[in-house]
Amino acid sequence: MNLVDKKVTHKRFGTGSIVHHDESRIEIDFGEENKTFFFPDAFEKHLVLHDESAAHSLEELIKEKESERIEEELQKEEEKEHLRKQQELRAEHEKLMKNHKLHPQSQLVFWCDPEEKKLAFSKWKVFSGEIKSGKNKGKPNKPSRLHQNSAVLLTERDSDTPEKDRKVLGVFMVDEExxxxxxxDGIVPAHSLYRIQLTEQESAKMNFWKYYANEKNPDKMTWNTGKYRYFDNASMAQILRDIVSLKSDPEEKELAQQFFEHFCKMNQIMEQELPEPDGALLQ
Known part of the structure; x- marks a missing residue:
């Protein structure tokens, strides 16, 4: 809209002529001096445009600006409400974390079948399975030990190979929330950053039973039943440390190192005091 040279009347300064305007300011020559006003706000209270056609177009512009202003205010209110709810959830979450005591075995190792393997690395989440008996039969298992300090180790064993050949496919920290x-629902989602998938060559070098041993039968390598089992925090740290050594790509190695350091911090593990693996394979 070009309003230059259009005549206007101001309640106090009288009649003048528009000499310049942009999206936010308008300058008017009132003869003795020029005055600058906010545009188009000044036309709602102080200025009257003489040209009827231009005045009509200006009125439409003002309505459009008002609609945009109202929409912006509504959006700000929605964002404010969203932020408030986020802060409430975070406060509640921090309260839970404050009262949370680290369990020495709060890590989860998951047995992936081919379909679960695809889901784990495409969607970065696993399903903890269903309860097999009792009044809650058929309902999802609750991986109750998992918290912000927990990681999920993804493993597999081919049907034609013995249990001792179970290999590590990858690992992820659970989602922060x-x-x-x-x-x-039994779904365990991955952290947005701390997630690693091993190549076939890397996986072949990471045998799960090098790190894990059953307390009652430390020299036996048996899985028995179920999709997952818990294991101790130090063993997971050992696995992450070895993954760092395994990686050759600089970016992947840096991520693995950050993952390892974050895990140790969350589980109050001193890297220098971490022992060497002592799983069933080494008994």
Whole structure:
């Protein structure tokens, strides 16, 4: 809209002529001096445009600006409400974390079949399975020990190979907001950053039983039943440390190192005091 040279009347300064305007300011020559006003706001209270056609176009512009202003205010209110809810959830989450005591075995190792393997690395989440008996039969298992300090180790064993050949496929920290005992669907989502998939060559060098041993039968390598089992925090740290050594690509190695350091911090593990692996394979 070009309003230059259009005549206007101001309640106090009288009649003048528009000499310049842009999206936010308008300058008017009132004869003795020029005055600058906010545009188009000044036309709602102080200025009257003489040209009827231009005045009509200006009125439409003012309505459009008002609609935009109202929409912006509504959006700000929605963002404010969203932020408030986020802060409430975070406060509640921090309260839970404050009362959370680290369990020495709060890590999860998951047995992936071919379909679960695809899901794990495409969607970065696993399903903890269903309860097999009792009054809650058929309902999802709650991985109750999993918390912000927990990681999920993804493993597989081919049907034609012995259990001792179980290999590590990858690993991820659980999502920052995940609390296992509050999980109703049994889905364990991955952290947005701390997630690693091993290549076939790398996986072949990472045998799960090098790190894990059953307390009652430390020299036996048996899985028995179920999709997952818990294991101790130090063993997971050993696995992450070895993954760092395994990686050759600089970016992947840096991520693995950050993952390892974050895990140790969350589980109050001193890297220098971490022992060497002592799993069933080494007994």
């Amino acid at each position: 995940f609390i296992g005992k509050q999980s109703e």
